[in-house]
Amino acid sequence: MLDCGFSIKETQHRLSRLGRTPEDISGIVVTHEHADHVGGVFKFARRYEIPVWLTYGTFQAVGASVCKDVDLHFCRDSEAFRIGDLTLQPYTVPHDAREPVQFVATDGDCKLGVLTDAGQSTGHLLQALGGCDALVLECNHDRQMLADSVYPPSLKRRIGGPYGHLANDISAEILAALDKHRLKMVVGAHLSLKNNTPDLARAALTTALDQHSAEVMIACQEQGFDWIVIA
Numbered sequence: 691m692l693d694c695g696f697s698i699k700e701t702q703h704r705l706s707r708l709g710r711t712p713e714d715i716s717g718i719v720v721t722h723e724h725a726d727h728v729g730g731v732f733k734f735a736r737r738y739e740i741p742v743w744l745t746y747g748t749f750q751a752v753g754a755s756v757c758k759d760v761d762l763h764f765c766r767d768s769e770a771f772r773i774g775d776l777t778l779q780p781y782t783v784p785h786d787a788r789e790p791v792q793f794v795a796t797d798g799d800c801k802l803g804v805l806t807d808a809g810q811s812t813g814h815l816l817q818a819l820g821g822c823d824a825l826v827l828e829c830n831h832d833r834q835m836l837a838d839s840v841y842p843p844s845l846k847r848r849i850g851g852p853y854g855h856l857a858n859d860i861s862a863e864i865l866a867a868l869d870k871h872r873l874k875m876v877v878g879a880h881l882s883l884k885n886n887t888p889d890l891a892r893a894a895l896t897t898a899l900d901q902h903s904a905e906v907m908i909a910c911q912e913q914g915f916d917w918i919v920i921a
């Protein structure tokens with residue numbers, strides 16, 4: 691499981707939609723300390739005795755008392771580790787957290803890259819995400835919708851800033867720049883309910899794919915998405 695911002699009950703409910711139980715989870719990997727990512731991690735891990743991987747900076751930001759009695763493992767940028775038959779590679783991203791990372795996971799055949807919660811593109815993230823079979827890519831906001839929204843100016847600056855969240859056009863630039871020779875599927879994710887629409891996100895990703903024929907899906911906050919098989 692990658693991050694968990696939900697209560698134990700909501701997490702159980704979302705797992706059951708996928709035909710899974712908490713006992714099926716062999717590990718939780720954490721990207722950073724913001725509540726929408728870490729809010730449910732430690733309660734769930736404690737209840738079901740699931741090991742957790744996180745950076746030391748995220749651990750410090752969360753605080754030792756919150757992680758009490760949880761089997762913790764520290765990870766860091768560019769040092770791969772294994773959980774079962776998966777190898778996970780954390781890579782650093784520009785975001786306003788203590789030591790934020792995102793992950794690339796592979797079983798040796800297929801490679802899945804995940805990128806949410808980044809304020810800008812970097813050479814480092816482009817390198818980490820190159821050559822993936824599938825991507826989950828943040829499409830947080832449409833610049834104009836964010837500019838026109840009722841959010842206070844300070845929040846607009848934070849979200850749209852270099853350590854905030856990816857606007858559709860930046861996500862599209864990232865997708866366009868990546869090595870896509872194996873890419874079959876891209877899922878737009880982490881969409882703002884107020885400052886984006888699935889149609890705008892889909893259009894940005896589809897345009898960025900240009901001639902490359904990969905499928906585009908958009909994850910919604912309520913339903914998430916079903917199992918996707920990448921052959």
Ligand SMILES: [Zn+2]
Pocket residue numbers: 724726727806807880
């Ligand atoms: Zn987030």
Ligand SMILES: [Zn+2]
Pocket residue numbers: 722724785787807
């Ligand atoms: Zn965040």
